[in-house]
Amino acid sequence: MVEDLPDSEVKYFAYQVKQNYGYDFENYAMSSLKRRLIRILSLYHLPSIEKLLEQIDKKKLDIEEVVRQITVNTTEFFRDPTTWQFIRSQLIPNLVHKPQIDIWHTACSTGEEVITMAILLAEANVLDKAYFWATDINDKVLEQAKKSEYHIRNWDLLMENYHAYQPLYPIERYCVKHSDKFFFHKSLLKNIVYQKFDLVKDVHTEKYDIVFCRNVLIYFNQQLQNQVVDKLANCTKPRSYLVIGSKETIMWCRASERYNVLSHKEKVYQLK
Amino acid sequence: MNIEQIIVIGGSAGSFPVVNVFLSQIPRDFSVPIILCLHRLKNVRHGFAEALNLKTNIRVIEPRDKEQIKPNTVYLAPANYHLLVDYDHTFAYSIAEAVRYSRPSIDVLFTSAAWVFQDKVIGILLSGANTDGTDGMSAIYQKGGITIVQEPSTCTVETMTGSAVQNIPVQYILPPEKIIPTVISLTQKHF
Ligand SMILES: C[S@@+](CC[C@H](N)C(=O)[O-])C[C@H]1O[C@@H](n2cnc3c(N)ncnc32)[C@H](O)[C@@H]1O
Numbered sequence: 372m373v374e375d376l377p378d379s380e381v382k383y384f385a386y387q388v389k390q391n392y393g394y395d396f397e398n399y400a401m402s403s404l405k406r407r408l409i410r411i412l413s414l415y416h417l418p419s420i421e422k423l424l425e426q427i428d429k430k431k432l433d434i435e436e437v438v439r440q441i442t443v444n445t446t447e448f449f450r451d452p453t454t455w456q457f458i459r460s461q462l463i464p465n466l467v468h469k470p471q472i473d474i475w476h477t478a479c480s481t482g483e484e485v486i487t488m489a490i491l492l493a494e495a496n497v498l499d500k501a502y503f504w505a506t507d508i509n510d511k512v513l514e515q516a517k518k519s520e521y522h523i524r525n526w527d528l529l530m531e532n533y534h535a536y537q538p539l540y541p542i543e544r545y546c547v548k549h550s551d552k553f554f555f556h557k558s559l560l561k562n563i564v565y566q567k568f569d570l571v572k573d574v575h576t577e578k579y580d581i582v583f584c585r586n587v588l589i590y591f592n593q594q595l596q597n598q599v600v601d602k603l604a605n606c607t608k609p610r611s612y613l614v615i616g617s618k619e620t621i622m623w624c625r626a627s628e629r630y631n632v633l634s635h636k637e638k639v640y641q642l643k
Numbered sequence: 644m645n646i647e648q649i650i651v652i653g654g655s656a657g658s659f660p661v662v663n664v665f666l667s668q669i670p671r672d673f674s675v676p677i678i679l680c681l682h683r684l685k686n687v688r689h690g691f692a693e694a695l696n697l698k699t700n701i702r703v704i705e706p707r708d709k710e711q712i713k714p715n716t717v718y719l720a721p722a723n724y725h726l727l728v729d730y731d732h733t734f735a736y737s738i739a740e741a742v743r744y745s746r747p748s749i750d751v752l753f754t755s756a757a758w759v760f761q762d763k764v765i766g767i768l769l770s771g772a773n774t775d776g777t778d779g780m781s782a783i784y785q786k787g788g789i790t791i792v793q794e795p796s797t798c799t800v801e802t803m804t805g806s807a808v809q810n811i812p813v814q815y816i817l818p819p820e821k822i823i824p825t826v827i828s829l830t831q832k833h834f
Binding site: 400402403405443589596623 | 738
């Protein structure tokens with residue numbers, strides 16, 4: 372098994388993928404990216420980056436699948452329950468009077484975070500006027516998100532987080548279990564649009580009431596974080612919100628000047 | 644800031660008292676950065692760093708993502724995230740899958756430290772109930788770093804240290820009270 376890769380190999384991979392397939396990992400945090408690549412080599416039983424690139428080139432390996440393996444897709448319903456409590460008590464009351472609520476989940480993975488937000492808005496009785504744009508770099512996770520069916524193995528964690536969030540209603544109000552899966556009601560999901568969007572290179576000009584960008588900035592180096600947070604700030608309505616992951620910070624980013632910190636702990640920012 | 648040496652410490656079940664003694668005996672002016680990865684309960688998010696702080700002369704903090712590694716500081720990996728170090732001497736978090744049922748994983752931290760700091764790493768593995776840490780110690784060993792393992796017979800649970808001792812040629816196998824003096828002599832010229 373490959374245990375280490377010279378940095379030059381990692382950089383070479385990023386360069387080739389950028390040239391040939393339009394994904395830009397050049398400014399991803401190096402140690403994490405390297406770990407992922409070593410993992411991929413062992414997963415596909417390949418001895419080197421050169422061989423990996425060759426397999427992709429010959430279409431023996433699907434680049435989308437490789438991208439899925441590079442990016443970390445782990446997610447949870449109601450991850451960080453206190454953050455959702457904060458959103459419920461501090462943000463939603465400022466949104467309920469709007470004729471329309473626009474929400475962007477910028478790295479939604481398999482959709483758990485989007486469904487979580489939909490449940491919050493359903494609790495507040497404003498789901499009908501909420502519109503979600505849920506995006507991710509990776510087609511495969513989006514396909515899964517669109518199905519909105521989840522394996523029962525995720526149930527206990529959902530219940531643990533949901534309970535910690537102290538919900539208004541039992542979870543069965545929103546979903547049903549069936550054999551080894553659970554499904555969310557279509558009425559909860561009707562205003563969600565899932566679409567591919569690469570935070571590194573795609574451009575967007577719409578503005579949102581809440582932008583979620585959780586647990587993806589950690590995979591970027593500082594320079595890329597800077598660039599991406601600029602982009603997010605440009606897509607946020609004045610006095611509207613940015614929510615990032617619990618271990619992330621925008622303090623090193625120039626766009627941090629454009630925000631007030633609403634909660635250091637919950638990582639919620641408000642555009643000035 | 645040029646980092647001359649770095650200490651990474653991994654522990655699990657039974658390691659907390661050893662870590663506490665270790666930290667309480669670290670001299671105030673000990674400059675070598677120390678990074679701690681201890682397996683803990685998932686939702687105990689706060690209070691741990693504070694608890695450690697009580698017993699030490701050095702600042703103990705949970706690093707921010709992309710924070711620069713600084714001397715004279717103890718960094719603590721929080722629950723539920725892997726903590727890695729990166730080539731620009733910053734920290735990076737990841738929520739990738741658990742490694743050996745652990746997140747944070749000692750292997751993940753130690754291996755990244757070995758990649759970045761090579762033979763400047765001192766890896767210390769303490770009591771614990773699984774085999775996380777063996778691959779990390781192996782990475783440190785292969786890059787020419789120093790490996791220290793708490794003597795398995797002195798561990799509350801010896802699975803973790805036993806696994807390391809069996810699988811790699813560990814340089815120092817020490818009872819808890821010898822760890823600090825050894826570390827101090829190994830870092831002498833740097834503080
Ligand atoms: C760990 S998941 C976070 C999911 C969710 N936001 C959460 O916090 O639970 C990270 C996601 O970021 C996506 N991602 C990675 N690079 C990206 C990029 N350049 N643009 C958009 N999404 C990206 C990955 O595909 C992955 O689904």
